[in-house]
Amino acid sequence: MVEMKNVNVHYASGIDALVNVNLRINDGEFVFIVGESGAGKSTLMKLMMRELMPSSGRVFVNGYNLEKLKGNRIAKFRRSIGLVFQDFRLIQDYTVYENVAFVLRIADQSNRYIRQRVPYVLNLMEMAGKAKHKTRELSGGEQQRVAIARALANDPGLLIVDEPTGNLDPEKSYKLVGLLKEINRCGTTVVMITHEHDLVRYFGGRIINIDKGEITFDETIGGNDEDQ
Amino acid sequence: MRTSNVNYLVKKGVSSVWKNFIMSFASFSILLVSLLQISITVLVMMNLNIIMGNIEDTNEITIYVREGATKEDIEHIHSVLKNNNEITDVKYYSKEEALEDFKNDMAEYAGLLDYLEENPMPETFLARVSDLRNIRGVVEQISSINAVEQVKAPYDFAGALVNIRNTFTVIIVAILLVLTIVSVVIVSNTIRTSVFARRNEITIMKYVGATNGFIKLPFFVEGCFVGVLAGAAAWGLTWFIYDSIFSLFTDNLTLWEMFGFFDLIPFGNVSWIVLLSCCLAGAALGTAGTMISMGKYLKV
Numbered sequence: 262m263v264e265m266k267n268v269n270v271h272y273a274s275g276i277d278a279l280v281n282v283n284l285r286i287n288d289g290e291f292v293f294i295v296g297e298s299g300a301g302k303s304t305l306m307k308l309m310m311r312e313l314m315p316s317s318g319r320v321f322v323n324g325y326n327l328e329k330l331k332g333n334r335i336a337k338f339r340r341s342i343g344l345v346f347q348d349f350r351l352i353q354d355y356t357v358y359e360n361v362a363f364v365l366r367i368a369d370q371s372n373r374y375i376r377q378r379v380p381y382v383l384n385l386m387e388m389a390g391k392a393k394h395k396t397r398e399l400s401g402g403e404q405q406r407v408a409i410a411r412a413l414a415n416d417p418g419l420l421i422v423d424e425p426t427g428n429l430d431p432e433k434s435y436k437l438v439g440l441l442k443e444i445n446r447c448g449t450t451v452v453m454i455t456h457e458h459d460l461v462r463y464f465g466g467r468i469i470n471i472d473k474g475e476i477t478f479d480e481t482i483g484g485n486d487e488d489q
Numbered sequence: 490m491r492t493s494n495v496n497y498l499v500k501k502g503v504s505s506v507w508k509n510f511i512m513s514f515a516s517f518s519i520l521l522v523s524l525l526q527i528s529i530t531v532l533v534m535m536n537l538n539i540i541m542g543n544i545e546d547t548n549e550i551t552i553y554v555r556e557g558a559t560k561e562d563i564e565h566i567h568s569v570l571k572n573n574n575e576i577t578d579v580k581y582y583s584k585e586e587a588l589e590d591f592k593n594d595m596a597e598y599a600g601l602l603d604y605l606e607e608n609p610m611p612e613t614f615l616a617r618v619s620d621l622r623n624i625r626g627v628v629e630q631i632s633s634i635n636a637v638e639q640v641k642a643p644y645d646f647a648g649a650l651v652n653i654r655n656t657f658t659v660i661i662v663a664i665l666l667v668l669t670i671v672s673v674v675i676v677s678n679t680i681r682t683s684v685f686a687r688r689n690e691i692t693i694m695k696y697v698g699a700t701n702g703f704i705k706l707p708f709f710v711e712g713c714f715v716g717v718l719a720g721a722a723a724w725g726l727t728w729f730i731y732d733s734i735f736s737l738f739t740d741n742l743t744l745w746e747m748f749g750f751f752d753l754i755p756f757g758n759v760s761w762i763v764l765l766s767c768c769l770a771g772a773a774l775g776t777a778g779t780m781i782s783m784g785k786y787l788k789v
Contacts, residue, residue, distance in 0.1 A: 310696065333700045340698035350693045355510070367699045373491045411697070 268318035343412030502710025520719035523672035562636035676778030716775025
């Protein structure tokens with residue numbers, strides 16, 4: 262669950278990135294956060310992953326009051342969420358397997374569990390065949406799927422995905438969002454940040470639009486994929 | 490943390506040494522030079538201490554016994570000297586022995602002494618003081634004995650030696666301190682370059698929930714491992730350099746004996762201590778350098 266109460270983010274440069282944001286995302290929801298570049302979508306993501314603190318207001322994610330998190334509790338909180346970045350942020354020197362396995366090591370899982378879990382999530386993302394490849398040898402779409410596999414490795418309750426289709430062709434973009442919808446049907450809350458309105462209209466669901474730091478639209482619409 | 494995950498991080502740290510070979514080699518070289526300087530400075534200090542000790546050992550105080558002192562008085566003086574912890578060696582010379590020595594020293598005029606009706610030489614004790622800094626206290630204690638006529642001590646020489654030793658100690662400690670600080674600064678800057686090259690890796694780890702300890706451990710192992718390797722290499726080089734200098738002194742023994750250099754420490758006697766110290770110092774410097782340079786990249 263994500264909850265923001267009267268959140269304002271004011272940067273030192275004088276920009277108001279978020280203005281009096283109030284939102285609540287319940288467990289099991291699939292939410293698109295849309296908006297133009299510079300609207301405040303990334304700031305919202307940074308708040309949710311506790312990379313940034315609000316200038317005022319309060320943020321709660323997965324039961325954590327982010328304002329009160331200090332030191333290693335921030336690390337523990339981040340292990341409870343899955344993050345997929347637009348630029349993937351995979352460790353290029355690691356193999357696909359290692360990239361996924363190391364988040365399980367961070368969570369202090371046993372070797373036995375890691376040996377079972379990593380092939381499982383890679384299989385889920387259809388990347389098991391490339392487990393031994395270095396991530397730098399993969400295409401953008403493949404790296405994106407490894408990034409999602411990594412985010413899912415710790416079985417997080419909340420998956421935050423930032424512009425996942427930015428580097429993909431339309432066909433792969435639709436396939437990827439379909440996959441995220443599938444993950445959501447299994448019970449994971451998914452928050453997807455995007456600026457691709459066509460994609461959002463096609464899939465439908467709850468849509469939150471941000472414009473100049475303010476939430477201007479927060480409604481659920483029907484999508485085409487529900488017919489399938 | 491599970492042992493399996495600690496093992497993984499340790500292996501990751503060791504393999505990083507080879508993966509980042511150029512930066513590891515730069516850190517290794519700087520640590521090697523620093524440790525070499527430090528180990529040679531320490532060995533020089535140890536040898537100077539021995540040389541100073543040798544010079545001090547040749548330094549004696551002379552205790553003249555009052556004329557007419559009884560056998561009990563002599564024994565009392567002897568026991569006071571023997572029981573004094575500051576005195577390492579005591580020799581007693583009877584009047585006869587003192588005269589005999591004097592005759593030997595003045596061999597050309599020995600005949601003249603035969604004309605003496607009675608032996609003018611006093612009974613004498615020669616004693617060595619272990620620490621010249623305490624010589625005044627020792628002399629005062631002995632002088633207070635009734636049967637003691639006079640105590641002669643080379644105060645000026647002792648004072649000069651104490652000053653020289655103190656000055657050496659201050660200079661060498663200062664050199665060691667400066668070398669250590671300079672080493673940590675240079676090593677931390679070199680490692681910072683290596684950490685900078687891997688800042689993305691650190692940031693990603695932070696984003697996916699790694700604790701600072703989890704991130705630091707491989708870097709810690711890497712710094713420590715490079716430090717130990719540099720320590721071992723510094724030990725080998727120190728051995729080579731020291732042995733070369735050592736043989737220079739031992740080949741020209743008579744010249745250096747004058748300065749008390751005949752007791753230089755053979756490297757074999759301190760080899761293990763030097764190896765252990767170099768490796769420990771290397772590990773400490775490597776680790777300290779790594780820790781200093783990482784802090785900035787952990788604030789994500």
